[in-house]
Amino acid sequence: MINEQALLQQLSLGDRQAFAAIYEEYGAGIYNYLLKFTKDPLLTEDLVHDVFLKVWEIREQLNVTSSFGAYLYRIARNTAITQLNRISLYDTVRDELMHRISLNNDYPELMHELEAKQYRELLQQAINKLSPQRREAFILVRQQGLSYEAAAAQMNISRHTLKEYLVLAVKAIKEYLLAHGDISLLMLLVALK
Structure with missing residues (x-):
């Protein structure tokens, strides 16, 4: 088991090895967790990268008082929900456009x-x-x-x-x-x- 607080402290200072250690520790678990939401391995891989990119971007402001793992899974869940909502919106818009095109055969x-x-x-x-x-x-x-x-x-x-x-x-x-x-x-x- 990793020493979360020490790694988070190093991460906040921009330590790439600490970031890599966090990714190594949690990456596979986050992937499996998100795959249950998406059912799409490629989308899931992109979401995992988005989650860890967010962690890197906010590394200086990270203030995790309880479990970093729980915090990370919450970020993953929110990222998945946001992306799935965006995909749903795009699907709706695409369906509407296809419907309009099908009504106009002269397009x-x-x-x-x-x-x-x-x-x-x-x-x-x-x-x-x-x-x-x-x-x-x-x-x-x-x-x-x-x-x-x-x-x-x-x-x-x-x-x-x-x-x-x-x-x-x-x-x-x-x-x-x-x-x-x-x-x-x-x-x-x-x-x-």
């Missing part, structure tokens, strides 16, 4: 192509705004389809570091698309793929 294919081109350009703008490491991680894993291990080896970094880069890249891209894109355009394109 030109050219419009689909134009919207897809606009989305691809917006996505590329978001990718271009990433730091070089995050951009490379995103391109290797999400666009070229490399495994985490292969991408990490190609970048000459650890799998854990690659995951950090990828989580931060995906978060930045989502924020950029939501800030600069038309949500109905984005949802329409998701529905058409």
